[in-house]
Amino acid sequence: MNGTQRVLILNGPNLDRLDLRDSTIYGSMNFQELSAFVIAKAVELGLTAEVRQSNSESEIITWLHEAADQRLPVIFNPAAFTHYSYAIRDAVAMLTAPLIEVHLSNPLSREEFRHTSVISGVAKGTITGFGASSYALALSAMKELI
Ligand code: DQA
Secondary structure, three states, X not given: OOOOEEEEEEEOXXXXXXXXXXXXXXXXXXXXXXXXXXXXXXXXXXXEEEEEEOOOHHHHHHHHHHHHHHOOOEEEEOHHHHHOOHHHHHHHHOOOOOEEEEXXXXXXXXXXXXXXXXXXXXXXXXXXXXXXXXXXXHHHHHHHHO
């Protein structure tokens, strides 16, 4: 423990394979580069970012329960779960510290099924469309909140 505030950075399905996804939509960083970028940005702000990714709804829910129990703030890219996971929404609703929803792309400028977020209504706020900078902007906002 170095005494700085921990922030969980949770990432949903397929974000581990960013290098294989459409770079015109998701940018050119692979997931490892994105993680390093987020960790470095957190250090600049005096925060400790713990970056996790899972393709499993169950594992993400377990992490959200852990965040609730430990009063940890969360920056969350739920990926495709954004659009339909009521189980994840219910877990987010039980958090005890702020959660900021982020997306690399702007889902509202894409296919219709991406226009619905079942998470936004229980998030403190949402930052979309800025690529990796969506996470950096969320960290700055989180720093102000906590
Ligand atoms: C995403 C947008 C989602 O619609 C999509 O399913 C993803 C990534 C984004 O970061 O832009 O996997 O959350």
